Amino acid sequence: MKVRIWFKGASGNRLAVDLSGAGSAPTVVLLHGGGQTRHSWARAHQILAEKGYRAVSVDARGHGESDWVEDGDYSLEAQVADLLAVIKALGGSPPALVGASMGGTHSLVACGRYPDIAKALVLVDVTPRLEPQGIEHILGFMTQHPDGFASLEQAAEVVGAYNPNRPPPSDLSGLAKNLRQRDNGRWYWHWDPRFIAGNHLEKVAHISQTMAAAAATIQIPTLLVRGRQSDVVSPEGVEELRHMLPLAFVDIEGAGHMVAGDKNDRFNAAIIDFLREHHPLPQEQQTDTGL
Template identity: 55%
Template sequence: MPLQRQTFTGFQNLALCADVGGRNDAPPVILLHGGGQTRHSWGKAARQLALAGLHTLAVDLRGHGESAWAVDGNYSTDAFIGDLNAVIDTLEQPPVLIGASLGGATALLAMGESQTARARALVLVDVVPRMSPEGVRHIRDFMMGSPEGFANLEEAAAAVSRYIPNRPKPPTNEGLMKNLRLKEDGRYYWHWDPAFQARSARERLADLHQRMENAAAKVRAPTLLIRGRQSDVVSEEGARLLLDLMPHAEYVDIEGAGHMVAGDRNDVFNEAIVSFIQRLK
C-alpha cells in the first residue's frame, strides 16, 4: 500500500512532513522516530500498519528529514511535544502512539503530562527513563562525528557501518539518500539540523529522566515496551524499572536487535506492534 506525503502544521507553525496511509476514518497510529533519524527509519512498519486497517502517520520530527528546521533553534522537549499534540489535534479519534528513542520520550510525556486522554495506547521502542549513559554517548558521538559531511555515499555508508557494525550492509547505498542532503559545496550532510544536537546535549538529558518517570507513573493507557536485546541504550534493568512504574505494560525483548529495533528485526517488530494494536478494545 503506497503512503502519501502530507504536511502538518506543528508548534510555532513549523511545517512537519509525514507519510500517511490507510483510510482516514480508520483507527489512527502515529509513528515518531528517534533523534538523528527520519520517518523512513520505520522500514516496512508504516505500510504494514496501513495494510492492517489503520490510518498510519509516520512523521519527521522538527529539524529532521523533510520537516522544517526551527529558525530560533527551539528543539526543546516541549517543542517536540507541541508538534505531536498539533498532529493529534487533526485526528478524529485518539491515536496509538509509537515512538522510538526521542520519539518515544515525546509520546510518553505527551500522554503522562496531559490532563486529557491524548492517545488510546502507547508503544515505546527502546526507550526508558533510565537509559544507559554509554549508549546515549554512542548516539551523540555518531551524530556529532561528521560535521564536515561526506564526499560520497560510500563515506556515509562507512560511517553507518562503524556505528552499527553488526547490521548487514544493503546491496546499494542509494537508501542513504533518505537520510542525507546534498549541499551546494557538493558534499553530503545528515538530514538534521546541527542546532538540534547542540540543544539536546545541554538541555534534554538534564531534565528528561525525572520527567519521564513522573509521566510513566501517570499513564494508564495500554502500553507496550519493545527492547532490542542487544541494545546499548536500554538495559534489562532499565526496562524493569519502567515496568515497575507501569505494571500494566506489556514487554517484548527482541533477540538479534539493538537500539535500532525496527531496522534490525523489522519482521518481528511489525508482528509485535500489529498484535498489540489488534488486541486493543
Template identity: 55%
Template sequence: MIRLPASGGVVLAADEAGAHDAPPVLLLHGGGQTRHSWGRAVDALAAGGFHAITVDLRGHGDSDWAADGNYKLDAIAADIRALAAALPAPPAMIGASLGGLAALLAAGEGGPATARALVLVDVVPRIEMEGANEIRDFMTGNPNGFADLEEAADAVSRYLPHRPRPKDTSGLAKNLRLHDDGRYRWHWDPAMMQSRGGEVRSGEDQARLEAAARALTVPTLLVRGGNSRVVSLEGAEEFKQLVPHSSFVNIDRADHMVAGDANDAFNAPLLDFLERSR
C-alpha cells in the same frame, strides 16, 4: 508526502498509508532519523486496518527547522499534541528513542484525550548514558559530511557493525542532502546538538519522565532491542514498575534501532498489541 502544522509555526513532513477513517497511528522516529526509518511497519499497519502516519520530527528530514533552535522535549511533545489534536480520534503513538521520550511526555501528561495507546521503542525514563553518548558521537562525528553515498555507508557500517552493509546505497539519500560544496550531510538541523533535544541530562528531566510514566492509563508496550546499550534490562524493569499495566517485548537480535535491525520481529508484536488496543 503531506505537510502537517505542529506547534510554534513549525510544519512537519509526513507520509500516510491506510484508510483515513481507520484508527490513527502516529510513528515518531529517533534523533537523527527520518520518517523512512520504520521499514515495512507502515505498510503492515495499513494492511492491518490502521491509518498510519509517519512523521519527520522538527529539524529532521523534510520538516521545518525550528527558527528559534528549540528542540527540547517540550517543543517536540507540543508538536505531537498538535498532530494528535488534528486527528479525528486520539491516535496510538509509536515512538523510538527521541520520538518515544516526547511521546511519553505527550501521552503521560495529556492522558487518553491525547493518545489511545503508547508504544515505546527502546527508550525509558532512565537511559544508559554510555549508549546515548555513542549515538551523539555518531551524529556529530562527520561535520564536514561525506564525499559520496559510499563513504556515508561505510560510516554507518562502522557504527552498526551487526548490520550487513547495503549493496545499494541509494536508500541513504533519504537521510542525506547534497550541499553546494559537493558534500553529502545528514539532513537534520545541527542546532539540535546545542539544544537539549531528547537527552535526559538532569534529575529533573528523569523525574518528569517518570511522573509521565506513572500517569499513563492507556495501553502501553515497551519494545527493547535485546542488544541495546541505551535501555538495560534493569531500566526496562523500572519502567514496568512505573507502568504496572504495561506489556514488554525483548527482541533478541535487535540493537537500539529495533525497527531497522529486525523489522519482521518488531512488526508482529506491534500489530498484535495495537489490535488488542483498538
C-alpha cells in the same frame, strides 16, 4: 496509497507527514528517533496500512523535510507540543502512538500529561533510565564527520561501524533520504545541528526526570520493545519502568537500539499483535464481541 502532506507544528513550523489508509480506520502515529526521518518507518508504515490501519509517519521539527525552526527550540516541551498539534490535525478517535528513542520520549511525556490523547502506546528502546554509555555512543555518531561524506558509500561505512547488528545495505536509496548533497558535492546529515547543541548531561537528566514523572500517571496499554543488544535501555531500566506503569514487554534478539531497522519483521509482528488487542480494527472488534 501513501501521500505526503504537511501539518503545522506548535510554532507554525511545517511538519512533513506520510499518510496511508482510510480516514475512518484506527490511526497509528509513528515517531522516529533523533537524527532519523519518517522514512525509518517505511516497512512498518506499509505493513500497518496493509493490515487496515491509517498509518501516519512524521518528520520531527529540524529533521527530514520538516522545518528547521528559526529560534532553534528543539526542547522536549516544543516537540511534545508538535505531537499534540499533529494529533489534533488528524482528528477522529485517539490514535496509538509508536515512538522510537526520541519519538518514544515525546510520546510517553504527552500521554502522561494528556491522558486522553492516545488509545495505546508503543515505546521502542526507550525508558526513563537512559544508559550513559549508550547516549554517548549516539552523540558520538551524530557529531562526527561535521564536514560530511565524499559519497553515500562512505556514509554507509560509517553507519555500519556504528551499528554492527545490521548488515550493510545493498541499496543506498534509503540512506540517501537521511542525507543531502550540497553544492560542494559532499553529503551531509539532514537535521539541524542545533538539535544537539548545549549541555548533554543536563538535557538527559531533564528528559529522564520528565519521563519518570509522566510514566507514573499513564494508564493506557503500553508496550516496550527493546533490542536485546541495546546499549541505551538496560534490563534494569526495563524493570524500573515495569514498576511505574502497566507494561507489556518484548525483547528482540539480534537488535540494538535501532530495533525496527535491525529486525524489522520481528518488530512489526510484535507491534501488530499488541495493536490488534489494544487498538483493534473494526472487524476485530466485531469478532471480540461475538457480533
